[in-house]
Amino acid sequence: xxxxTVDFAIFFAAVLAVSWAVPSFSLRWKVFILGASYFFYGxxxxxxxxxxxxxxxxxxxxxxxxERTAGRRRTAIVVADVxxxxxxxxxxxxxxxxxxxxxxxxxxxxxxxSMPLLQVLLPVGISFFTFxxxxxxxxxxxxxxxxxxxxxxxxYLAFFPHVVAGPIVRASEFIPQMRRTSYQRRIDSSxxxxxxxxxxxxxxxxxxxxxxxxxxxxxxxxxxxxxxEILVAVYAYAVQIYADFSGxxxxxxxxxxxxxxxxxxxFNAPYTATSLQDFWRRWHMTLSRWLRDxxxxxxxxxxxxxxxxxxxxxxxxxxxxxxxxxxxxxxIWGAIHGAGLCIERLVRSWRGAATAERRRxxxxxxxxxxxxxxxxxxxxxxxxxxxxxxxxxWQLLTRMVTARGPAPLxxxxxxxxxxxxxxxxxxxxxxxxxxQSAFSRLAPALQGAGVAASLVLIGALGPDGVAPFIYFRx
Numbered sequence: 001x002x003x004x005t006v007d008f009a010i011f012f013a014a015v016l017a018v019s020w021a022v023p024s025f026s027l028r029w030k031v032f033i034l035g036a037s038y039f040f041y042g043x044x045x046x047x048x049x050x051x052x053x054x055x056x057x058x059x060x061x062x063x064x065x066x067e068r069t070a071g072r073r074r075t076a077i078v079v080a081d082v083x084x085x086x087x088x089x090x091x092x093x094x095x096x097x098x099x100x101x102x103x104x105x106x107x108x109x110x111x112x113x114s115m116p117l118l119q120v121l122l123p124v125g126i127s128f129f130t131f132x133x134x135x136x137x138x139x140x141x142x143x144x145x146x147x148x149x150x151x152x153x154x155x156y157l158a159f160f161p162h163v164v165a166g167p168i169v170r171a172s173e174f175i176p177q178m179r180r181t182s183y184q185r186r187i188d189s190s191x192x193x194x195x196x197x198x199x200x201x202x203x204x205x206x207x208x209x210x211x212x213x214x215x216x217x218x219x220x221x222x223x224x225x226x227x228x229e230i231l232v233a234v235y236a237y238a239v240q241i242y243a244d245f246s247g248x249x250x251x252x253x254x255x256x257x258x259x260x261x262x263x264x265x266x267f268n269a270p271y272t273a274t275s276l277q278d279f280w281r282r283w284h285m286t287l288s289r290w291l292r293d294x295x296x297x298x299x300x301x302x303x304x305x306x307x308x309x310x311x312x313x314x315x316x317x318x319x320x321x322x323x324x325x326x327x328x329x330x331x332i333w334g335a336i337h338g339a340g341l342c343i344e345r346l347v348r349s350w351r352g353a354a355t356a357e358r359r360r361x362x363x364x365x366x367x368x369x370x371x372x373x374x375x376x377x378x379x380x381x382x383x384x385x386x387x388x389x390x391x392x393x394w395q396l397l398t399r400m401v402t403a404r405g406p407a408p409l410x411x412x413x414x415x416x417x418x419x420x421x422x423x424x425x426x427x428x429x430x431x432x433x434x435x436q437s438a439f440s441r442l443a444p445a446l447q448g449a450g451v452a453a454s455l456v457l458i459g460a461l462g463p464d465g466v467a468p469f470i471y472f473r474x
Contacts, residue, residue, distance in 0.1 A: 030178065031151070033159065034151065034155050036160060038052075040163070040164075041158060045123075048124065051123055051126070052157065055088065055130065056150075058133075059081060059133035059136055059137055059153070059157070060147075060153045062080065063137045063147050064147050065077050066078060066081075066137060066140050067146075075141075077137075081133075085130045085133055086134075089130045092122055092123055092126055093325075093326055125472070127323055127324075128163065128164070131290060132156070132169065133157055135171070135290065135294055145171050148171070152178055155178065156169075159174070160255075161251075161252040165245075166286060167249055167287075169286065177261050178261075187258060189257075190440035191257060192257035193447065194254075194436050195253050196251050196254035196255065197451055198247075199249070199250030199252075199254065201454070202246060202250065203248065203251075204458050204459075204463075205458055205461045206247075206417060207239075207243040207247060210237070210243075210418070211467060212463055213409065213411070214409045214410070215236050215237045219237070219387065219396070222392060222399055223399070225403070225409070227400050227404060227405075229410055230400045232414065234380075236414065236417075237382050239421045239422065240470075241385075241386075245469070247469075248469045248471060249266040253266075264285070264286055266285050268281075271425050272371065272426055273374050273375075273378075274367055274374060275374055276340040276344055276374060276377065279374060279378060280337075280341075287320070292316075295316050295320075296313070306346070306349070310345070314335070314338040317335065317337045318331060320334050327389075329388070329390060329393060330385065333381045333382075333384045336380060337381055383396055
């Protein structure tokens with residue numbers, strides 16, 4: 001759940017105070033940030049703190065061992081680290097899923113599984129910090145990162161802006177920033193505040209409005225809604241999950257900036273993509289690069305035959321889908337993207353010999369058609385991603401083409417929010433940069449007034465209750 005208003009205000013004020021009061025990345029700063037991060041993470045459940053501490057110690061020790069050894073033993077340590085991280089992730093996140101799936105598969109054969117079905121509490125953000133810990137040890141093995149001090153690594157793994165929902169920041173991007181002197185450190189507070197307000201607007205106004213007014217009612221009771229309501233709800237969810245996740249990312253990047261840490265960008269107008277490959281270069285970019293560098297390329301990447309490459313793409317996307325959650329709906333979501341990527345590669349190879357003169361469709365029209373097809377394939381996949389079961393997804397798909405009737409949830413306000421949110425992604429990025437630059441040139445008093453006015457507006461437009469960020473459960 002989100003922080004209550006008072007607690008969050010106190011915590012955020014403390015972050016601001018430290019960011020402006022502490023002159024450098026000193027030992028005192030690191031200890032404070034680590035303590036604040038553990039407090040932030042333990043707010044959900046204090047027992048989770050012991051898990052992230054254990055993960056920190058194991059990954060740090062194994063990384064040091066990798067640096068000190070060579071040959072097969074070095075590789076064996078990396079394998080042990082991968083097994084450790086995947087075992088932790090598998091137990092807490094997938095134990096119930098695998099036991100239930102095994103029981104259901106064996107039941108028709110007259111065999112009963114003997115594994116007990118335990119009620120395992122899912123630690124928040126476990127998918128993110130296990131991936132970061134694992135990539136750290138792998139990077140040490142590859143020689144792209146040197147083993148760091150324990151305190152530096154602990155801060156990296158638990159850093160509160162990204163520990164619960166990303167972005168997935170690599171050690172090579174984070175740890176060197178803690179070694180800068182006070183003279184090299186610059187707090188870009190105006191950009192940070194701009195991002196935080198922008199993220200709050202996305203989450204509290206756009207995402208929550210669509211969730212409350214159409215997405216949640218339709219997906220929770222698809223049997224009571226018409227085809228038009230279901231279709232619009234699917235498009236609304238595409239906007240909701242983007243506004244929700246990119247909104248969190250904006251807030252995370254902004255909070256990190258207030259502490260002098262720069263995160264990599266995680267979104268770049270994903271719904272302007274002209275292909276699924278282009279989509280994954282724009283959506284959750286830190287995860288896309290992680291899957292590419294630590295899964296797709298080690299599997300063989302595109303080195304080899306067309307069938308070999310397609311296998312690697314499918315495995316990467318299937319595992320990427322399963323990473324999001326322990327449900328077959330996420331596997332189907334990954335399969336849709338994997339199959340789409342394979343088909344795109346096949347089509348590109350067929351068109352490889354074509355020249356501009358042989359094009360039957362003008363380039364501009366082709367780009368529009370490509371965007372429309374890509375967006376609808378992505379939305380089809382989102383339908384499975386949002387559904388709580390395959391039965392619900394099938395019911396939604398069936399009723400989307402058969403359930404005629406009134407559509408009271410499809411209001412002008414809902415359609416306007418969807419259309420404007422998608423249209424906003426086609427605004428040139430330099431236009432937003434100019435707005436941000438103009439804000440940064442304002443006097444501090446005017447900046448403060450602008451932020452205050454924006455927060456009042458967000459509070460007025462947003463609903464009374466705010467749902468948790470979607471990616472908190474991953």
